[in-house]
Amino acid sequence: EVQVVESGGGLVQPGGSLSLSCAASGFIFSNFAMSWVRQAPGKGLEWVSAISNGGRTYYAESVRGRFSISRDNSKSTVLLQMNSLRAEDTATYYCAKESPYPSRGSSRLYYFDYWGRGALVTVSS
Amino acid sequence: VLTQSPGTLSLSPGERVTLSCRASQSVSSNSLAWYQQKPGQTPRLLIYGASIRATGIPDRFSGSGSGTDFTLTLSRLEPDDFAVYFCQHYGDSSWTFGPGTKVEIK
Numbered sequence: 245e246v247q248v249v250e251s252g253g254g255l256v257q258p259g260g261s262l263s264l265s266c267a268a269s270g271f272i273f274s275n276f277a278m279s280w281v282r283q284a285p286g287k288g289l290e291w292v293s294a295i296s297n298g299g300r301t302y303y304a305e306s307v308r309g310r311f312s313i314s315r316d317n318s319k320s321t322v323l324l325q326m327n328s329l330r331a332e333d334t335a336t337y338y339c340a341k342e343s344p345y346p347s348r349g350s351s352r353l354y355y356f357d358y359w360g361r362g363a364l365v366t367v368s369s
Numbered sequence: 370v371l372t373q374s375p376g377t378l379s380l381s382p383g384e385r386v387t388l389s390c391r392a393s394q395s396v397s398s399n400s401l402a403w404y405q406q407k408p409g410q411t412p413r414l415l416i417y418g419a420s421i422r423a424t425g426i427p428d429r430f431s432g433s434g435s436g437t438d439f440t441l442t443l444s445r446l447e448p449d450d451f452a453v454y455f456c457q458h459y460g461d462s463s464w465t466f467g468p469g470t471k472v473e474i475k
Contacts, residue, residue: 268452279464289412289455291405291464299468302462340412354459362411 246270246358250339253363260329264363266322266339273320277342279356280313280324282335282365290335293324294342307333329367336362371456371467379387379428379475388441388470395436403432403441406469407452415454416441446472447464 252264266278279294283364293313296303301313322339340356370393374402380386397420404412414423419439425473429444443450451474456467 281466288468289406289457289466291466294462294464298473304463327456351399353418353421353466354400355414355423356404356412356456357414357417357423359411359413 246341248339248341248358248360250337250363253337253365255327255368257369258329258331258367260367261325261327262329262365263326263363264324264337264339266324266360268322268339268341271341274317276344278315278322279340279342280322281338281356282333283338283362284335286310287335292337297345298323302320302368309339310349319338326365329365334367336364338362352359360361371458371465373454373456373467373470375470376468377471377473381475382446382448384446386443386446386472388443388472389452390434390439390467392437392439392458396458396460398435398439401432401439402457403424404455404457405452406455408413412455431468438470443472448474 247269249267256262277296280292282290282292293314295313310328313321325349329330338361341358346352374389375433401419404449405415406412415426415430420432431442433440453469453471455469458465
């Protein structure tokens with residue numbers, strides 16, 4: 245059974261830092277890209293960052309330069325280091341497994357098939 | 370940019386509902402997916418590749434469309450279907466979600 249479990253949320257002051265962790269199981273972790281998606285209270289979904297199976301990283305413009313994503317394939321974990329946090333970063337942060345890379349000759353279909361329950365990050369003084 | 374309409378729909382169980390997702394420029398169907406989210410729950414993948422139902426999704430859910438206009442259709446609303454529905458697109462190494470359509474009980 246595929247499982248994705250986030251940890252590390254909490255209350256942090258503006259300008260502070262926080263690290264989120266995502267533990268995955270039930271699939272060959274090193275074969276898949278992973279993403280973080282956030283949802284501010286009562287709002288929609290916003291993609292934050294992604295990391296390919298090989299470690300290439302991608303960021304939304306809203307967090308580039310402040311957040312850093314990394315992964316440890318030996319531990320099946322993804323980390324999101326968040327620095328210089330702002331009130332507008334307050335949200336539930338979901339870790340999500342991305343769709344598989346395609347076989348040779350096929351095109352990739354893009355979707356998130358498994359999501360964690362989320363970790364709440366509150367940025368407030 | 371993805372636009373979803375309407376923002377909220379008030380419907381009764383048994384009704385047919387069509388939700389719209391419009392992209393600001395033509396996108397590949399391979400990159401278009403739909404999710405359902407109920408209050409306090411994690412988003413659930415419904416449709417990917419614009420029209421392929423995800424594992425375990427009932428056949429009353431269907432997706433269609435191409436280019437800039439995509440549709441999620443629920444043939445007969447059941448009580449469990451009242452939720453928010455998001456469309457999603459991938460392009461230029463980033464992911465985008467629509468603002469969502471809330472389907473509420475009339």
